Amino acid sequence: MFKFLEEEPFSPIKHSYEVEAILHREKSKFQDIAVIENRFFGKMLLLDGIVQITERDEFFYHEMLTHVLMHAHPNPKRVIVIGGGDGGIVREVLKHKTVEKVYFVEIDESVITVSRRFFPDVAQAIDDPRVEIKVMDGAEFVKNSTGIDLVIVDSTDVIGFARTLFTKEFFDSVKNSMTENGMFVTHTESLHLHKDIVIEMQEKLMKTFPVVDLYTAAIATYPGNWWAFAVGSLKLTPRECRRPFTIETKFYDDEIHTQCFLTKKFYDKLLKRQLKW
Numbered sequence: 001m002f003k004f005l006e007e008e009p010f011s012p013i014k015h016s017y018e019v020e021a022i023l024h025r026e027k028s029k030f031q032d033i034a035v036i037e038n039r040f041f042g043k044m045l046l047l048d049g050i051v052q053i054t055e056r057d058e059f060f061y062h063e064m065l066t067h068v069l070m071h072a073h074p075n076p077k078r079v080i081v082i083g084g085g086d087g088g089i090v091r092e093v094l095k096h097k098t099v100e101k102v103y104f105v106e107i108d109e110s111v112i113t114v115s116r117r118f119f120p121d122v123a124q125a126i127d128d129p130r131v132e133i134k135v136m137d138g139a140e141f142v143k144n145s146t147g148i149d150l151v152i153v154d155s156t157d158v159i160g161f162a163r164t165l166f167t168k169e170f171f172d173s174v175k176n177s178m179t180e181n182g183m184f185v186t187h188t189e190s191l192h193l194h195k196d197i198v199i200e201m202q203e204k205l206m207k208t209f210p211v212v213d214l215y216t217a218a219i220a221t222y223p224g225n226w227w228a229f230a231v232g233s234l235k236l237t238p239r240e241c242r243r244p245f246t247i248e249t250k251f252y253d254d255e256i257h258t259q260c261f262l263t264k265k266f267y268d269k270l271l272k273r274q275l276k277w
């Protein structure tokens with residue numbers, strides 16, 4: 001048994017985690033799934049050797065990927081969550097009373113099973129009657145969807161079978177599935193380490209959506225830490241918090257909402273590729 005686990009990240013930096021115990025290890029149809037115990041982070045879920053969530057800090061990522069658009073949209077009722085097999089995004093979406101239906105589209109059923117067993121707090125809302133689980137590629141599901149207010153992508157990195165979720169064809173299907181105020185969000189890696197990917201994704205979204213924007217949050221276990229979230233919207237800017245903040249969260253609130261976007265000046269310089277780092 002290894003004492004330290006060296007992550008195999010999609011980046012030039014390798015994180016190394018102390019392993020108190022390996023709680024689970026399997027090869028699913030799609031990926032290597034591991035759950036380890038770490039002294040600081042608690043239980044950690046790894047897919048193909050890359051950290052997905054940790055018990056200690058999952059809420060930063062799940063809240064920020066969910067609540068910014070859930071508050072920017074005036075009345076989100078029908079939501080698609082793609083990936084997110086641990087259930088964290090579904091849990092956050094269902095905190096909103098407006099929500100009538102959540103399509104939870106995860107390609108790998110084994111991730112859901114493992115999360116139910118080892119991360120019951122994260123997976124707690126998966127069985128809510130408003131949730132319909134679809135075990136399939138999210139890009140295929142969206143092609144035949146209509147009447148959707150929000151699409152949230154919580155996938156693995158832009159490599160492997162998650163690649164379908166970062167294409168122009170996928171963004172076009174997302175747009176076609178939406179109601180008039182429809183909005184879309186996906187993570188696009190780290191501004192520190194993957195600046196070019198972040199910019200390219202903004203440019204790609206601009207070919208589909210009239211409004212495109214970028215907000216960030218600090219995530220301890222994702223390489224580069226300064227994590228970028230890309231938004232595509234049919235009409236409304238995501239910068240405005242249009243609904244009262246009444247739900248219970250640990251990190252996200254209406255003040256964070258207005259602070260998490262890049263300043264317009266910095267965003268402009270970034271997209272014009274005027275900044276070297």
Ligand code: SAM
Nearest residue numbers: 052083084085106107108111137138155156162
């Ligand atoms: N928060 C995590 C992160 O960014 O590291 C992501 C967590 S979640 C477990 C990622 C999930 O996306 C995985 O369970 C994976 O199976 C799923 N996934 C990847 N590509 C997918 C696709 N094309 N359609 C549906 N689910 C997909």
